[in-house]
Amino acid sequence: MNQKPDVQTTHPNKSHSRTFFHRTIGTQRRMSHVIEKFLFRPLRNLANKSYLGFALIILGGCIVSLVISALLALPWGGLTSASCRWDCVWYDDIVKDGYPKLPHFSDRQHLGRWVGHAGLASWAFFPLFPLLASLVTHITALSTHASELAVNFALWPVLILLCYKDISLRGLHVGRLLFALFFLLYPFNIWYSAQYSEAIYGTLLMAAITALRSQNVNLAAFVCFLLALSRPTGFLMAMCLAIWWFLKNHSSNDMPASAQRPLLHLAANPRLSDSLLLIAAGGAGLSCFVLYLFHLMGDGFAFAHIQIGWNRRFRFFPLHIIHALGHKHQFQYGIYALLAFPLLWKMWARKWFLNAALVSATAILACSSGAQSIERFVFGNPLTIEFLACATLGRSRRFIMTTLAIMACLHVLASILWFKESRWLV
Secondary structure, three states, X not given: OOOOOOXXXXXHHHHHHHHHHHHHHHHHHHHHHHHHHHHHHHHHHHHHHOHHHHHHHHHHHHHHXXXXXXXXXXXXXXXXXXXXOOOHHHHHHHHHHOOXXXXXXXXXXXXXXXXXXXXXXXXXXXXXXXXXXXXXXXXXXXXXXXXXXXXXXXHHHHHHHHHHHHHHHOOOOOOXXXXXXXXXXXXXXXXXXXXXOHHHHHHHHHHHHHHHHOOOHHHHHHHHHHHHOOOOOHHHHHHHHHHHHHHOOOOHHHOOOOOOOHHHHHHXXXXXXXXXXXXXXXXXXXXXXXXXXXXXXXXXXXXXXXXXXXXXXXXXXXXXXXXXXXXXXXXXXXXXXXXXXXXXXXXXXXXXXXXXXXXXXXXXHHHOOOOOOHHHHHOOOHHHHHHHHHHHHOOOHHHHHHHHHHHHHHHHHHHHHHHOOOOOOO
């Protein structure tokens, strides 16, 4: 029996879909080529030409980011009010009225909403950031919120430059343009464009590290003095940097040949005196705030004692993480804390010892009083951003572009969550 040969036919809809798909891919490739040729290539050349060009690229990116944030903040009354969330209220109090002698006796309204102030005071917040904001307010006559934003907007580009300087001094090489884009699109950079002390703290921390890598110990000591005035963890960072500086390249070559006894070897080591200088400078900064609080209200360590008002109690840090995971309003902090462990392990495994040590010390100290805000202390830390940027930018171009696109979407989401005062970002 004769059989008809099989005839393969293509459905017209499938053929049309395949043609449309190829045309779309071709259009995307042409657009990518145009963007690369007329946008990324000139910007990359400008960034690689000099540090001035790199600084201009970062400044331009910060301006674009600020405009986008301002547009996103319109439903919440504009950027200056929408970005003032959570602890911003306390910085406002310090800038306007200074530190109080007594805690607040009742709640009050701030930007049209009630804020729980009863039994609390602003002693927990260190003075350097509000001092700078107050100075800007008096010089420019800007509002308190606008002055605080101006301080952070001025420091954010400086911080990015210092982070790139740090990896350059380490001998690591990544594209300047992509490095700046990573910092600008990073979702957990929200606190650097809000009325928080993250920008000044991060800038001082990276300035101290780059000063030490450049062998400028005196400058690093002065920065450590300011660092201890910026955040409660500032003195801890000064101590960690002093230990790192003492151990860095520590060998018998640093000691005179005539020294025979171990104690004489130690005393003759110039790194020991440098390390003690860093600790003394950080201790001097902390002591200034302690003495001021003692003079003001009779308790020099009120910045630690008032933490109980926010339900922060010193305990072994895993206990706080377990408590957060079992609490319906704090489980997100427990999740962030658990995610911090593989990140820190990755830092240690890749031999980013200084970054890993400083972020680990910060995480342990923060979690020892509560898991709240751990995402800010770990994932918003400039040392973490620096590590993730180098780890990402060392991959394939396709992976880098996909990551940057995802980060851009997450950055918009993080901004909206911040404006809505979500507990996912505190």
